[in-house]
Amino acid sequence: MLVLTISTSVTAAGECSNNFCDTTLDRFGDMMLRYKLNESDDTITMEVTYDGDAWVGLAFSDANESMAGSIAVIASSVASPQKYRLIDSTLPVDSAFELMPPEEQTLVDASCELIDGQTVMKFTTQLLADETPFAISLGENHLLWAYGRDPTIGYHSNRSPFTLNLAKAAVVETNNNVDPIGTDIPTASPNDGALKVGDDVCITGYIMDSYCIDLGHFLDNTAIVTLRQPEEYSFHCLLDVPVCYNSGFNVLGEKDPQTGLHCLGYRIDDKEAVLAAGRAKGSNVKSDTHYACDTCSGGASAEVAGYRATVKGTIKELGDGTKSVTGQPLLTNIEMLDKSVVCDNPAPQTVCLSMDDVEQAPAQVPVSDSEPELEPVEETDESEQTPCSLDFCVPLNDAYFLAYTVNGDDTITMELTYDGNGWVGIAFSKDGLMAGSDAVIGSTETGIPQKYRLLAPSIVVKSAVQLMPPEEQTLTDATVEFIDGQTVMKFTKKMKEPNHIEIGLGNNIMLGAYGIIPTLSYHTGKMEFYLNLSSGAAEEKAAPFMSAWLAHGIIAFIAWGVMVPTAVQSAIMRSLFKGPMWFKLHQNINATAMALTVAVFAIGVAVTSKEGAVHFVNSHERMGLAMFLLVIIQVVDGAIRPPTPAPGSEDEKTLSRKTWEIGHRIGGVALLACGFWQMDSGIKLYAMKFNGVGSSQEKGVIIGYWVWIGFVVAMLVIGSVYFKFLRSKTKVEDKSGDGGEEGPADVEEDA
Secondary structure, three states, X not given: OOOEEEOOOOXXXXXXXXXXXXXXXXXXXXXXXXXXXXXXXXXXXXXXXXOOOOOEEEEEEOOOOOOOOOEEEXXXXXXXXXXXXXXXXXXXXXXXXXXXXXXHOOOEEEEEEEEOXXXXXXXXXXXXXXXXXXXXXXXXXXXXXXXXXXXXXXXXXXXXXXXXEHHHHOOOOOOOOOOOOOOOOOEOOOOOOOOOOOOEEEEEEEEEEHHHHHHOEOOOOOOOEOOOOHHHOEHHHHHOOHHHHOOOEEEOOOEEOOOOEEOOOEEEOOXXXXXXXXXXXXXXXXXXXXXXXXOOOEOOOOEOEOOEEEEEEEEEEOOOOEOOHHHOOEEEEEEXXXXXXXXXXOXXXXXXXXXXXXXXXXXXXXXXXXOOOOOOOOOOXXXXXXXXXXXXXXXXXXXXXXXXXXXXXXXXXXXXXXXXXXXXXXXXXXXXXXXXXXXXXXXXXXXXXXXXXXXXXXXXXXXXXXXXXXXXXXXXXXXXXXXXXEEEEEEEEEOOOOOOOOOOOOEEEEEEEEOOOOOXXXXXXXXXXXXXXXXXXXXXXXXXOHHHHHHHHHHHHHHHHHHHHHHHHHHHXXXXXXOOHXXXXXXXXXXXXXXXXXXXXXXXXXXXHHHOOOOOOOHXXXXXXXXXXXXXXXXXXXXXXXXXXXXXXXXXXXXXXXXXXXXXXXXXXXXXXXXXXXHHHHHHHHHHHOOOOOOHHHHHHHHHHHHHHHHHHHHHHHHHHHHHHHHHHHHHHHHHOOOOOOOHHHOOOOO
16 A cells, blocks of 8 residues: 655745645646645645546545545536445445535535636535544545546545655744744765764664665565554564565654654664564564564563664764765764663754655765766667566566566576566466465566565455465565666565475466556556476466356346346236236246246356455445345245135125235335346446456447346336326226126236
């Protein structure tokens, strides 16, 4: 998940009260936010601009930055801005949010227009409108942005949380001797002369390895930004994992209140001193929240996370002048003391970063304002075909490419190239199913590739993948880069590992997948294939259970798109039939439709179980369960119906019979309507499951389906109106005649 902290530079107090402040929300510049604080009435005016014609949304969340429970403003060029309560990240979209009631639609001057090819949503809302976690305040606010692929509000094409600190934009009523809201942390750049080589330094702070600072998030919890919550960083990752402690240690500065991030602090050149002191402090007993530190000697009462210490040392070098770990002063002659030891003269902080800086840290952004020197780019002949970078190359589709080399030390080096800036992944499977497979996934956002265990197909990423524990993160030479418009992930992996799917020299079942954005999300494309590592030959593997899901959909259409409407039509047109024939048709067709419904339900449950997925987690599955139960009730209800008066009898229908007829008809119509919606939902889920979203096939099937349903509904409505008119006309003629033979309309409905 991308966590983006927006730091708005304010050159003068009250700038965002007098004029609009603006910032870019996504890394491509497609989504922009402008806002202005209105002091006169304690409101904020916000303007969201998206480069295209699509729906846009801005949500106000709590500190967890989760979608569920957030309050959103959503609009498009065809839908005015309104407030919604977000429920969950799920499909279909109708289950993901709900429109707030009219009394809570408090937006002012709300509009959304398409201007010069851009969707522009604008609204004004109250600051501190309530005391909930979602109130907008002059401090730090947690928001979410999203946009779709067209003006119809549907599943998002891109989204991300971000933090907006309005304190930076606030006008503070103070005298000239008081600073406006901001940080009062003393800072000193290694380049400003405040620090010199040979200075003695004392600082108390959290100990952090360089690897996870550069990575941007914890190794064992990718949702936590390293510099935001070092108190949650486990002793296990810090002191047990070689890739972490071999990268070097740092003592962080205090947290900058403007950004919520700890300042970088100072590098420590004595790794062994940190390891000895930390391992003596840490617990070797597993807690409910963190992995146990295997090399630590502390017991159950010792600390498990957030190693904080007082560090004394002498500045050995000032750093390379970049806004990164290597740009910070390096301390030697290290003394590792307990955090309770107070420094007589605390060292000044060095560089305090924003999240924008954290994302650029691997590039080592220069502190100085001078323009970086650009290396000359050699022109290349685009017509030349790029040679295979490794021993074997396998095109997985037009946009996704695999290269690999089997090494002599029982390892394999793989390189995946995706034509775009997105996340990429490859998985090793036993049966071609996602659940239980071992995957390597990476993107330019997450940093290095990491190993995941795949759980089950799900639109919710946390339910679909699980990061393997640090001791199983055994990849070497692992990198992800965005080069010439392509995402290139490369790594070396052991072919045989404990508790992993073994990679052999013969045929291997593999899964490939990628997303169109760097944030790990539901895949845009995926493929299953056999790969013979000894020959480089690849053969596409049929998608597991594709035929089963197709049968599920076809049988459902026969039952609810053909048979049930026919059964309803037989009841409407009963005047055409002699005696109880219409009823026998109605009864037998419905019984067949029920049998097919049972088969459809059984296929769905069985295949979901074989896929290893959780049952009844989305609205399509829950609707299927409800319809399955209601169909049984409807059929049983028809079998035990109250009797009608005997043919020729002058007795009137009983109240129970009249009540039953009304309820039976309402139930039938409701089930038929649910069936129409359920089939449309199923088509969309099938397209999503098998890479058909937005394809001409999906659009063609949906158009054809609704044309058929429109025809069916038209026939039902026309038949109902026509035969009601016919029955009324026949009764009038019988009353005006001589009481001869019964007309078709006088035949009793059933026995």
